[in-house]
Amino acid sequence: MKQHDLITPRQAHSLAGLLAARCERTPHNLACQQYDEAQQSWQSYTWQQIHDEVMLWRGALAREGLKAGDRVAIMLRNCHEWLCFDMAALGLGLVTVPLYPNDRADSAAYIVDHSGSKLLLVETLDEQDALLEHIEIKTLKQIVCLHETTTRAMPTNAVVLSDWLASADRPRRVSDNIDPDSLATIVYTSGTTGPPKGVMLSHHNILWNAWSGLHSVDVYHDDVFLSFLPLSHTLERTVGYYLPIMAGAAICYARSIPQLAEDLVDRKPTVLISVPRIYERIYNRIHEQLSSKSALAQSLFNTAVAIGWAQFEHQQGRQSWRPKLLLHGLLDKLVGHKIRQRVGGRLRIAICGGAPLPEHVAKTFIALGFPIQQGYGLTETSPVISVNTAKQNLPRSVGQLLKDVTVDVTEQSELIVKSPGLMLGYWRNQEATATTIDADGWLHTGDLARLDDHGFLHITGRLKDIIVLANGEKVSPVDMETAIAADKLIDQALVVGDGRPFLSALLVLSDEAWLQLATLTGLKETAELSSAPAVEQHLLGRIQQQLHQFPSYAQIIRIAISQQPWTIENGLSTPTLKTKRQQIMTLFAKDIDRLYEGH
Secondary structure (H helix, E strand, O other): OOOOOOOOHHHHOOHHHHHHHHHHHOOOOEEEEEEEOOOOEEEEEEHHHHHHHHHHHHHHHHOOOOOOOOEEEEEOOOOHHHHHHHHHHHHOOOEEEEOOOOOOHHHHHHHHHHHOOOEEEEOOOOOOHHHHHHHOOOOOOEEEEOOOOOOOOOOOOEEEHHHHHHOOOOOOOOOOOOOOOOEEEEEEOOOOOOOOOEEEEEHHHHHHHHHHHOOOOOOOOOOEEEEOOOOOOHHHHHHHHHHHHHHOOEEEEOOOOOOHHHHHHHHOOOEEEEOHHHHHHHHHHHHHHHOOOOHHHHHHHHHHHHHHHHHHHHHOOOOOOOHHHHHHHHHHHHHHHHHHHHHOOOOOEEEEOOOOOOHHHHHHHHHOOOOEEEEEEOHHHOOEEEEOOOOOOOOOOOOEEOOOOEEEEOOOOEEEEEOOOOOOEEOOOHHHHHHHEOOOOOEEEEEEEEEOOOOEEEEEEEOOOOEEOOOOOEEOHHHHHHHHOOOOOEEEEEEEOOOOOOEEEEEEEOHHHHHHHHHHHOOOOHHHHHHOHHHHHHHHHHHHHHOOOOOOOOOEEEEEEEOOOOOOOOOOEOOOOOEOHHHHHHHOHHHHHHHOOOO
């Protein structure tokens, strides 16, 4: 099968023009699906229906008296209204500012204020008291609510969507005079340190990235993308939203993360975009269920993984054929096929990005027939820089470079990048822009990397996160944290020890861990468990098993346990589930110091 009817960046001209071109080509094809709670059923929309709705939204926005370049913010879960608002705004030359729907009120208010957004689209103002308190004196002039607010009086500058759209005039067509190099969106990086920075991306930045992605991943008209990673995440927005429009594929908006398993089975997607944490949770769940099964069942699973991996390596041309591969068909039917049915049975592409995917997790899923293709990128590069393809897939890498991307590695092993997706700069932050993009036009990623002889890119750590022990040994904590968190008893881990004589770890335990440790020690209170020497020794033993492949100096000697998880709500995790290292270390400074008393 060949890709066909792809819309080029030149043909689209702008992001709004992309939708117009798709409607002209395949007006009656399925565009998206969304669950309607009122009707308790899935609703389908064609490209023509979406285009007509966008025109109505555009008329409503035009009535607000906004001018090209004005910023408008959106704080919704993934839904077709997100698309309508975004495309309508872009068609008027407005600049969209996405916010994470579950972001903290102070963070969301900062973004609305810093961007100077004049209009905000939200789902409802119920439970948004904190947000309103932060933004009521800011530049915001209008709030549009998807649903009626029932728990409080509506502010004078708020309106329900149905009323807002009711008297809108429909523009006849999308403007074609938008400069493709003009600012399309400001995406605020979640930031593990300091306030978020607003990444400025042009229409062409994003169109090029989607187009280049289609040269690495084949997408067809009958493909269905299941959209659940927030659209405020640039990976989901470029690859899970604009790219399907460019290729003519359909988008299905998942109902929620708790209902994701049901939606996978019911909607049977062919393309899935996710961050590693989702795959890690599924991996841990599979092994947790496996631990209660018979020795024969466990042996069958492990053999299926081993043979499946050997089959994959043979298909990739990295391993010769062996007689044991004759067992692959039978083992796949007994094991792999059954597990694939849990995600609908039709998954053809599973893109993973946003953070490193543990190699053992990738190997297990690939061996079971899950087509995971890990990639790498930054919001500042629109975002994709590299990706593994179906025919060239090396799971321990982040793939090969997209077409027209150039990289180099500095003397400090930092990856620097040039590409057509390179941002215009940081909004209202020339100093940060100059620090990130040097005088020669190279964007400094802050990531440590190397290119192998076959052109695969390997990310080896973060430049700023490198821990230098008192003896001068250098350690990349990210790899260690990933390995530690692979233990089913540990949900989150943070390795510390800069300038110290040895490494220690702060841990967040799983619910299962607390139960198991209570049984082991006879203690019931979490405070007692957290400080019990027997608990520390038990966990250190498990951690040592996870780190057996690391050098002798890269071992954990002491641990401290956090009784609460590090979440978005308490400001210790970004919306993309990355831990905020500095904030956690500051909060647990006394606990860390205690680990080194007497040393």
